[in-house]
Amino acid sequence: MSLTIALAFVLAPQDLVLHNVRVWTGTDAPWRGHVVVKDGRIAREGAIAPTGVESRDLQGAWLMPGLQDAHGHLLLLGSAIEEVDLFGAKSYAEVVDRVQRAAARTKSGEWIVGRGWDQNLWPDAAMPHHRDLSAVTTDHPVWLVRVDGHAALANARAMAGAAVSKSTQSPSGGEILRDEVGEPTGVLVDLAMALVPQPTPSPQAVERRLLVAQQQCFLAGLTCVHDAGVDEGVVDWLIAAADRGEWRLRTHLMFAAEQTEAIRRGPRASSSGLVAARAVKAYADGALGSRGAFLLQPYADKKGYRGLPLSAGLQEVAQLCADVGMQLCVHAIGDAANRKVLDVFEATRFQDGQRERARWRIEHCQVVAETDRARFVALSVIPSMQPTHLTSDMPWARSRLGEERISTAYAWSELLGLGLPVAFGSDFPVESVDPRKGIFAAVTTKATPDGEPLRKDQQLARVDALRGFTRHAAHAMFAEDDLGAIAHGKRADFTVFDRDLSACSEDEILQARVVLTVVDGRIVYEAGK
Secondary structure (H helix, E strand, C coil): CHHHHHHHHHHCCCCEEEEEEEECCCCCCCCCCCEEEECCEECCCCCCCCCCCCEEEEEEEEEEECEEEEEECHHHHHHHHHCEECCCCCCHHHHHHHHHHHHHCCCCCCCEEEEEECHHHCCCCCCCCHHHHHHCCCCCCEEEEECCCCEEEECHHHHHHCCCCCCCCCCCCEEEEECCCCCEEEEEEEHHHHHCCCCCCCHHHHHHHHHHHHHHHHHCCEEEEEEEEECHHHHHHHHHHHHCCCCCCEEEEEEECCCHHHHHCCCEECCCCCEEEEEEEEECCCCCCCCCCCCCCCCCCCCCCCCCCCCCCHHHHHHHHHHHCCEEEEEECCHHHHHHHHHHHHHCCCCCCHHHHHCCEEEECCCCCHHHHHHHHHCCCEEEECHHHHHHHHHHHHHHHHHHHHCCCCCHHHHHHCCCCCEECCCCCCCCCCHHHHHHHHHHCCCCCCCCCCCHHHCCCHHHHHHHCCHHHHHCCCCCCCCCCCCCCCECCEEEECCCCCCCCHHHHCCCCEEEEEECCEEEEECCC
16 A cells, blocks of 8 residues: 555645746747646636645746757657767877777776767778777677767677678678778678677666656756657666656657567557657668668768668558557658658558648658659658768768768758658767757758858748757657647656847847746756755
8 A cells, every 4th residue: 555655645746836937938829927737737827826736936937838958869869879989080099099098997808888989080981991909809709889870880800709800791771880801890880780799788788878868868957859760678667666666757659660579569658648659760871970771872982872762661660550549750851761651651541631630750861852842741741850970971872972961961941841740859879859949950051150151941930949959849840739838737847047049139049048947846956056
């Protein structure tokens, strides 16, 4: 009996009063006075603040609907914090140095895993060769994942253990990069990465990393994450953790497409609905940075090469999702991949009226042929895009795509102009988990405050950028009735900043400080506490 009572207390929706606060409702309707939360939902404007409940004087801070990230990877975020950090390395020598220092404190024979290298940041912008890495890591197998997660560098010991050699053939949908004499360089792209089996983290490590990622999201002001591509074990743990009050981040889960039996069983959720698994993540191609994105015409910087199509079996996955009522979300970066996904969606059989309600999504939509954009509307497809991909990619994307294609890429303003809800996210840990950077990128198309706009014609009005991380992200997870705006009856998910992101200067967006993060009326992060 005592356990049941304690659990009910943990899960009970919260009451809260926020005084002395400026409110952006996310709609044209203003809000005057304090914000009252009753049973985890927003009370009517002007509601009398009850006594004896938790309250905060926010001293004029600015409250908005809870920020969402419509495409992130929670376990990878937690893992990246524990693994060797290669983000921002300015040369391959710096990568090798960071790994060598990690090797010095790692027991002989144990794996060294790192993430975040990007050859586009290096002086020669060339893919690495394992030689230098292997010379300083003879006692350890090493696996270093590229920033986009679509390529990795293995050292000699890791390749030897996996029997990857000169005679090993590249698998369909993957590529083993080779040097001038045909030997593997250690770089494996997309499905070739599976040739080197990775050490599986323990259940305890998975739980620890997820909880670390949750806290990082709260610190950044995120109240909800759409987690793109998880296995059934993670789904089950998150649902159970939400039911016992340990997991408090609202989470829209996408099963990895390989989890066929889990998908066949259909949607599932925690008792409160805080965590729901009703979507599936599949792939149609790789990434532009590693030349895995599948293009209609060859890469401008690799003659005759169009990238790696990864759409084998996609039609079967799509039909299964339609049959069992799961939302399908497909990674597509290149214009050929986006066209293929639209073709698959069009060929999928739905029951009458179900296509519009399915809210299927294309994740990334970085290069979409102009003739294909209207098909998003015709097929009721939601573009799920990451503004910081623009600012990270554009310095080198021009060399991949050429002038003509680059002028049409990352076209979120044009897709929004078609009347589509464009959901925004970050793809963390590929990019920063910080949503301020995404808002800044969407508004300015600049990488830094003193930089040049990279796609000035795609710059969004402030309100449209904010809605990408709120209302449109909520729509993309079937939650617009509960989330994405400040209004009577909505869920009490709030992000509170020290300044008005809807009206401050562009530079101030990046300077804004998170004051409170609130989910279901529970304060999950408070600055200074």
